Amino acid sequence: MDKIKVLTVFGTRPEATKMCVVVKRLNENPFIEHKLCITAQHRQMLDQVLDIFSVVPDYDLNIFEAGQSLSQITTRALNGIESVIKEFKPDLILVQGDTTTVFVGALAAFYNGVKVGHVEAGLRSHDLYSPYPEEANRKLTGAITEYHFCPTEESKQNLLNEGYDPNKIYVTGNTAIDALLETVSDTYVFKDEFLNKLDYANKKIIYMTCHRSENIGKPMEDIFTAMLDIINKNQDAELVFPMHLNPKVREIAYRVLRDNPRIHLMEPLDYEASVNMQARCYLVVTDSGGLQEEAPTLGKPVLVARKETERPEGIKAGTARLVGVEYEEVFNQVDLLLNNKEEYNKMANAVNPYGDGHATERIVDIIIKQLGNAKTIEN
Numbered sequence: 001m002d003k004i005k006v007l008t009v010f011g012t013r014p015e016a017t018k019m020c021v022v023v024k025r026l027n028e029n030p031f032i033e034h035k036l037c038i039t040a041q042h043r044q045m046l047d048q049v050l051d052i053f054s055v056v057p058d059y060d061l062n063i064f065e066a067g068q069s070l071s072q073i074t075t076r077a078l079n080g081i082e083s084v085i086k087e088f089k090p091d092l093i094l095v096q097g098d099t100t101t102v103f104v105g106a107l108a109a110f111y112n113g114v115k116v117g118h119v120e121a122g123l124r125s126h127d128l129y130s131p132y133p134e135e136a137n138r139k140l141t142g143a144i145t146e147y148h149f150c151p152t153e154e155s156k157q158n159l160l161n162e163g164y165d166p167n168k169i170y171v172t173g174n175t176a177i178d179a180l181l182e183t184v185s186d187t188y189v190f191k192d193e194f195l196n197k198l199d200y201a202n203k204k205i206i207y208m209t210c211h212r213s214e215n216i217g218k219p220m221e222d223i224f225t226a227m228l229d230i231i232n233k234n235q236d237a238e239l240v241f242p243m244h245l246n247p248k249v250r251e252i253a254y255r256v257l258r259d260n261p262r263i264h265l266m267e268p269l270d271y272e273a274s275v276n277m278q279a280r281c282y283l284v285v286t287d288s289g290g291l292q293e294e295a296p297t298l299g300k301p302v303l304v305a306r307k308e309t310e311r312p313e314g315i316k317a318g319t320a321r322l323v324g325v326e327y328e329e330v331f332n333q334v335d336l337l338l339n340n341k342e343e344y345n346k347m348a349n350a351v352n353p354y355g356d357g358h359a360t361e362r363i364v365d366i367i368i369k370q371l372g373n374a375k376t377i378e379n
Contacts, residue, residue: 003033004371007090011041011101020053039077048270081108098134110144121148122155125310172362173355188276204237207281211244219325224256226330238262293354301347318350
């Protein structure tokens with residue numbers, strides 16, 4: 001049998017954190033010829049993840065430009081990925097998640113008659129404009145996908161409800177858990193020295209991320225004001241907030257949060273530092289998707305500061321709680337977990353629904369089985 005030619009395409013930090021473990025496994029497999037193409041839709045944060053996992057791309061399209069629009073990302077990535085397809089001639093293009101790079105990678109594959117494998121398929125918020133543009137990206141990608149690698153049974157059911165072929169849907173678990181378990185370490189030392197000096201044993205360290213475009217404005221102001229009042233009320237609590245590079249996020253953060261000595265505004269953490277911060281903190285407040293999957297593996301409650309989530313499995317399992325974006329609910333739910341040990345333990349001890357750390361193995365095995373059979377038939 002000829003080797004199966006697989007091209008992995010990603011362009012942002014979230015994709016890289018969940019796909020570098022897959023890339024390494026594909027590179028090691030004797031039945032697969034693998035190449036990695038990055039669009040660099042994000043640049044700095046993407047490179048940090050590649051360095052952490054010691055992954056070197058075969059193709060770097062380097063499309064990032066300051067102030068880039070979605071249309072510019074789409075057209076530059078589409079042209080670049082198509083040129084790579086024509087050179088490498090893959091049997092399968094593998095994409096992950098819901099970024100513009102994901103949709104464009106799948107579209108380029110479709111235009112060139114190449115099968116698409118979608119890792120983390122089937123997530124749905126059921127609101128096309130929230131999160132934007134991610135909900136549209138994953139639905140559009142699904143329409144031209146051959147192999148849907150779903151993280152959970154619920155994501156599989158979403159695809160079945162939309163009429164997808166059940167024979168092309170596979171529940172694998174989430175590769176985020178594979179990456180997390182490979183990265184967290186009790187001996188990890190943060191590059192930012194003040195993070196090493198925080199009193200994790202005696203203080204309740206809240207780790208917060210907040211950056212979603214739909215939260216910018218009054219929702220973000222309300223979230224930040226609630227967190228300021230939480231820290232003022234709870235003298236044993238501290239807030240660590242690595243600020244997103246978006247200047248609109250930073251303006252609100254500085255205006256609302258900068259003058260409290262127990263609130264630590266800092267530059268973005270790389271992936272390795274982020275997951276190790278989750279391991280050591282008391283609880284997580286976030287509007288990110290990835291942290292909803294990662295923190296429960298480490299026994300940390302997650303309060304999701306959004307109106308809806310495409311990851312309802314965590315809500316149902318009790319590892320995460322949707323608290324919205326209004327001041328009162330955010331304040332009350334954070335305060336509850338800081339001061340009610342029973343409520344805290346209920347979330348901390350709930351079973352994470354996102355997998356067992358073996359998603360990567362399952363994905364590679366499916367690719368070999370499905371594409372290997374096709375190669376045998378062709379020959």
